[in-house]
Amino acid sequence: MFADGLFMLFAVLAVLGAAGLVLFRHPMNGAMSFVITLISLAGLYALLSAKLIFALQLIVYAGAIMSLIVFIIMFLNIQPEDLPKEEGKLLNILGALIIVAPIGYFLVKIVNRLPNATTELLGNNFGxxxxxxxxxxxxxxxxxxxxxxxxxxxxxxxxxxxxxxxxxxx
Amino acid sequence: MIHSYLYLSIILFCLGVVGVISRRNVFTVFMSIELMLNSANLAFIAFSRVHESMDGHVLAMMVMAVAAAEAALALAVVILLHKHKSKLDTNVFSLLKG
Structure with a gap:
């Protein structure tokens, strides 16, 4: 039960961070919300008993790669007027969602056919x-x-x- | 229970595709690609938990290395383009358009 609660927390945080990445105008805000997604994904890896990948996700992804991206964003010194205008952004996102929906539906159909399995933590130094x-x-x-x-x-x-x-x- | 991890992976992948298609900021497009790589990683780890074998973990490490290489190259290209045009709009970079 406790693991289920943790899963829900991390899943909601990951989806919110990804939505923020797509929606925020300034890339710095997007990068910060993407860091939230990466950290909650690290928590999900720990729930799937992947200990090494959990540490690597935190150190390499959320630590090294994202700090490189944030460093470059700050290095270019982007002012709000340098950003692209993107007038019909919400309309574009709606169109992209309509394009992506069949792909997502197809993938969900595939997953539904797979047998379900438990995700209890594995011992024996797995991962x-x-x-x-x-x-x-x-x-x-x-x-x-x-x-x-x-x-x-x-x-x-x-x-x-x-x-x-x-x-x-x- | 494993289904919920795979559904989450699908949602994140679709959000990454939406970011690549609909946004025009170079950095946002780049980070959306990283989001898609991460959702693939989540699916790898989930399947390796199902089969209780660790090959998925090794593949996730490979994906991380590819993402690091991609970050280094893509950021170098972004710096170069910003030097030339001082814009971050993907619509400006259409030199190859016929």
Whole structure:
């Protein structure tokens, strides 16, 4: 019962934060409400007994990635008159909801066909650092290496794009 | 009980798609994409709880790494575009329009 209450709390917070992200005009307000969504998602991961992902969500996502985004938003020093006008925003959102509704309905139909399962907390160190790490370095070694190459490439691309322009030699 | 997690994942994904389609601010579009990645993560974790195997956790970590790479590159592109046009409107960036 206590876990159900926690689930409802986190679910409502996550949906409210996502709605705020879509509705707020200034990206800083949107980023702050998105942080609420990320933190409540971390709570949901803990309820699903994913201990390592819970910590990673808080440290990497809500900590590192979101602080990078907030840093860039503050770095660009956006004034309210720099923001796009977006006159018919609510109408656009309504149209997008109508476009998305069939996709959502389809996905709900799929989920309804799945067998229901309990989500009680699992013991036996399920989702702890050691079992997940063993799995990562045994069965998922090649994808892990590919991800490391991806991160290197994106680092070099970011340096190339946003770095200082060199003087063109005559 | 697992159904409610999957319904929540569907709701978050649909809100992310709505943000990408309907908003014109570059940052909001970018964070909506992150929201969609997060809803996929929630579905991964929920399914890995159903099957009591930890492959979903590893996949969620991969998704987080992809999101970090995407954040670095997308923010570099946003800084570059802001330097050129000093606007944050996706409708301004239509150089490739025929």
């Amino acid at each position: 702890g650092v050691k079992p997940v790490g063993l799995l990562l370095f045994k069965d998922w070694l090649v994808p892990f290496e590919i991800v490391s190459i991806l991160l290197l490439v994106s680092l070099m691309g970011a340096l190339l794009l946003a770095g200082k322009k060199k003087e063109v030699s005559k």
